Amino acid sequence: MDPAERGAVSERFARLCRERGLARTVQRRAILGIIAERTDHPSADQVFEAARERLSGVSRTTVYRVLEMLADLGVITKACSPGSATRFDPMTRRHHHLVCLRCERLVDIVDERLGRGVELPAEQARSFLVHDFSIHFHGICAACRRKARAPQKGSVAASSSARKHGSRRHKAMKKEQRRKR
Numbered sequence: 001m002d003p004a005e006r007g008a009v010s011e012r013f014a015r016l017c018r019e020r021g022l023a024r025t026v027q028r029r030a031i032l033g034i035i036a037e038r039t040d041h042p043s044a045d046q047v048f049e050a051a052r053e054r055l056s057g058v059s060r061t062t063v064y065r066v067l068e069m070l071a072d073l074g075v076i077t078k079a080c081s082p083g084s085a086t087r088f089d090p091m092t093r094r095h096h097h098l099v100c101l102r103c104e105r106l107v108d109i110v111d112e113r114l115g116r117g118v119e120l121p122a123e124q125a126r127s128f129l130v131h132d133f134s135i136h137f138h139g140i141c142a143a144c145r146r147k148a149r150a151p152q153k154g155s156v157a158a159s160s161s162a163r164k165h166g167s168r169r170h171k172a173m174k175k176e177q178r179r180k181r
Contacts, residue, residue, distance in 0.1 A: 001090050006036040009090060013075045020073075030054050031066045035076050041087035041097075041106040079106055081136055096134050100141035107141070 001009070013032055017024045034050045035042065042050070048063040067088055070076045079087040079097055084104045096114050098107040114135055120128065140148075 001036050001039070005090075006033075009036050009075060013070075013073070016073050016075065022069075027051075027055060027058060027062055028066050028069070031063060032070055032075060035070070035088050036090045038090075041079055041089050043085040043087055045085070047088065079134070079136075081106075081138075094132070094134070097136050098141070099136050099138045100144055101138055102140055102144040105141055105143075109135075109137075 009032065010029075013029075014024060016022075017028075022028075031047060031051055034047055034054070044064050044067055045060075047067060048058075048060050051058045051063050067076070071078050071088070074092060075090075077089045077092050079089050081087075081097075081099050081104075084099075087106055089106075089108075091108060091110075093110075094115060096109040096111070098109060099105075115133075118133065118135075119125065120130065
């Protein structure tokens with residue numbers, strides 16, 4: 001998020017606090033700033049670690065409560081994916097995510113075409129009022145695919161390769177010894 005967008009988020013937060021009679025505490029401003037500065041959709045624990053560096057004595061509970069309050073205000077959004085920790089996002093306009101199944105990285109997708117034509121089946125549409133939605137595409141990111149292709153030092157593939165090459169050397173040495181006899 002660029003500085004102008006961060007400023008707009010901060011102003012929106014100040015306005016919402018005034019309208020709802022909420023204090024703009026140091027903790028709330030710092031935690032909002034942490035999220036607005038990041039592009040990696042941090043978990044609550046990651047926000048807590050960053051907050052501890054800025055705010056001495058801040059508790060994990062305070063960070064969790066502030067994150068929930070900021071999400072309830074609509075200043076940040078929660079990105080939830082089954083099987084992984086809830087992530088927090090400063091982008092509040094409709095957008096979607098790519099989710100890596102290995103490293104759990106989330107990547108924003110802003111494309112209006114993804115919102116067109118998505119409708120609930122008639123039965124659910126009658127019984128469920130949708131306020132918002134987001135689409136998560138689950139797969140493997142390019143960085144994780146590259147890691148998977150590269151043999152890792154100490155990995156099964158690397159040790160298998162080393163055994164194979166070592167075995168060849170061993171056979172060649174034995175053959176050379178037999179030839180010398």
